[in-house]
Amino acid sequence: MLSTLLMANEFDKNCLVCHGDDFKFSIIMQKYTLKYSSKQRIKKAIFEYLREPNLHKSILPYEYIKRFGIKEKSTLSDSELNSMIDIYYEKYNIQAKIY
């Protein structure tokens, strides 16, 4: 319980600060889902991007990247990164929203 709260805090700090908690952040998840289908692959793809962000790996269209630029490489450790990704997936995954 406590760890989740702590983690949530970290998530805000590391991710939401830039991405913002709105429909745009969920679109990213949609795009990843459309391209990678399963949980494992989605998470893997995100991890690989965050580790080494570049134009090719980006899930967003070229125009967007051109406008906003490539994000900076993450300074978080692998495990920290994975936790963040886990939380992101928890909150935003499509699968859970189907009823």
Add this chain to the structure above:
Amino acid sequence: MKILYLEDDLTLSQSITEFLEDSGFEVICAYDGKEALELIYKNIFDIFLLDVSVPYIDGFTLLEELREVSILTPAIFITSRNTLSDLSSGYNSGADDYIKKPFELKELLLRINALLKREYNSQTKTISIKNDVEFDMLSGTLIVGDEKIALHQKEILLLKLFLKNKNQILSFDDIYQNVWQSNQMHSYLSLRTYIKTLRKYLGKSRILSIRNVGYKLV
């Protein structure tokens, strides 16, 4: 007239032999194909009377073999069967006539005589050679006037050969084959003697000698 009679049924063989002998023929019996072949090589026959179904070598095969070695003695087949295939086998192997069992003795006799008449080109039992010289086919005797002349066996055969081939040239080989048996040595000298005898009765001009070839009866 010498007949070779081939028949394996003993009772029938006896019966027919008796009848033919009574009719004036000389009959030698064989009871199987092998025996028949032996007898034919050892004797000269005037007629072959062959039953078709006999042990060892059957009638058809036997006659075929004989024809192949140019033994042209007229042959009559006796058979129980009369299908078309049997008839053709018979004639193809070189038979001159065909009689079916059971047959009447009279019929057999008629056929034998018919064959003989054909052989000698004569419609009668005795062949007239000259005015008063006749040859009795059946008994094989020469009748001059009222006398019956007994000829040597080979002389008779020679005379028969001439009569069968009147006006035709007979080579020495032809003569040797038909007058001497296969196991006998022929002799030119003996032949000359026989010719001489025949000329005595027939007249010298009747038998022509053709140098280095043979003889001819005219």
Add this chain to the structure above:
Amino acid sequence: MYSGEKKSVLYVLGLYLSSTLILIIVLFASYYFHEKSQIELSEKEILRSYTLEIQKALLNLSDESNNDYKYPRFENFKSAIYDIDQNLIFSTMDVIIDNFSKEYFSDEKYSYLITPIKPYFLGTAYIIVQKQKKDIFSLSKLLFLASISIIVTVITSYFLVNLLLKPLRENIKLLDNFIKDTTHELNTPITTILANIESLDTSKCDEKSLKKLQRIKIASNSISNLYEDLAYLLLNHKTSLQNQDLNLSDLLKQRVEYFLYISSLKNLKFVLDIEKDIIFFGDKKKLERLMDNLLSNAIKYTNKSTSIHITLNSTSLSIRDEGVGMSQDELKDIFIRYKRFDKTQGGFGLGYSIIKSIADEYNIKIDITSQLNQGTKVTLSW
């Protein structure tokens, strides 16, 4: 039914049944598989159209970004979506599919279609649709039909075979009757002949005529014997058996005497070694016929001027000739009816068949040894 008939009936029956059976099985099987594939095709078509519906719905959903997504539900079918790693995303079906190897499959109630899609709407890599299976013919009904046709075939085959054999049977019957009648009718004139010969006053006959009469007698007996032998074999004509104690030695000597005249024609000699008073319990006529056949064979197949050796003791009778002989192959065939090794001779070849037939009746063992061109020895032992 005649003895040879049974075998041919079984052959014909077996052939007909097996061929028809194979035909029926092939027909029904091909019908079954054809129907199956037809149904499969139509099911697949329908399932494909359902899949398309789901796919469309997913596409539409995928375009929206909602807080939740309502899974497309349809009345006439159920469906499920799986991700690329074959994990279930969502399903309205009762079953979970784990085997993705077959595109189309079915179980008792439902038929399924698995379709991979791309892009992965809502993460879907595979759409599986499930529908109620069309009620096709049941396999059991088909089997039932097949068995009916088989039974019908069997019944018709019985009638067919009978039809086939009818003309044959009639022919055999005709032949049988003919032989029966002929045998009886023939014997009358033969009896007349023999009777007249016997009663002829031979004192007034010359030798030649006597000989002729003798031959007539022998020949008439031959005819009579031939037809009796034929009738005996063909009609399985078991004349009333009158078994009694017979003096085999005397009987044998009698038969030898009967054949003396004929054997003399071939200049044959009989060498007898017959123990006295050997008793055998059997029918006189049959044993006579047995011996006559043995003796006549020996005489017929031996060479001229040879001997025929006859031995009789309490357990065996043997006859040896010095004649034509037989090869090993011919020996084997000897007892097959009518088969004669020497096809050149006429006649029916009944001799050995009769010998065997009578011997079998009395449990007499027959042993034949022979060498080509040396002779034959027949030994009967009891």
